[in-house]
Amino acid sequence: MAASTQRASCDDIVDTLxxxxxxxxKIIYELNLATPTQSFRGQVDPTSHCQGLYQQLNNTYEERGSLIGECLGQSQARLQELRKLATLKRDDPIALRNLRSEQSRIRELQNESTIEEIIRARSLKVFEEKCRKFYKPPR
Known part of the structure; x- marks a missing residue:
């Protein structure tokens, strides 16, 4: 379950995310591996598994958040340029179409940011429920 280490372009961010x-x-499956039943506890160290899983979750959250923020910044800069161009070329349908397209892209990235928050909250809640006995993440 290693996170993707190669940096994706903002053009295919939805697929990358x-x-x-x-x-x-796969969080439930991973947590079940990390916190086995009492009969298998001797074979697995739930503390280290929970700690490793938390670190892995945190790393992917940082990477995804950074990617979304970077792409959002690029789109907002491009939107400002397109607004200036559209102001100069008021009757140009291509300039207006590009402007609307970039506005849609920004809304899509904002939606991805919201989705990211929801996914993060859900996963961390499940993590807390399963690993609270074995590992307390730093605040």
Whole structure:
């Protein structure tokens, strides 16, 4: 469940985020591996597994948040340029279409940011429920 280490372009951010969110999709499975039943506790150290899983979650959250923020910043800068261009070329349908397209892209990135918050909250809640006996993450 290693996170993607290569940096993606902002053009395919939705697909990249979907791939990067695989750890959150598999959180229950990972937590079940990290916190085995009492009969298997001697074979697995739940404290180190929970700590490792928390670190992995935290790293992917930072990476995804950084990617979304970076792409949002790029889109907002591009939007300002397109607004200036659209002001100069009021009757140019291509300039207006590009402006609307960039505005839609910004809304999409803002939605991804909201989705990220929801996924993070859900995963951390499940993590807390399963690992609270074994590992307390730093605040």
């Amino acid at each position: 979907k791939a990067m969110r695989s750890i959150d999709d």
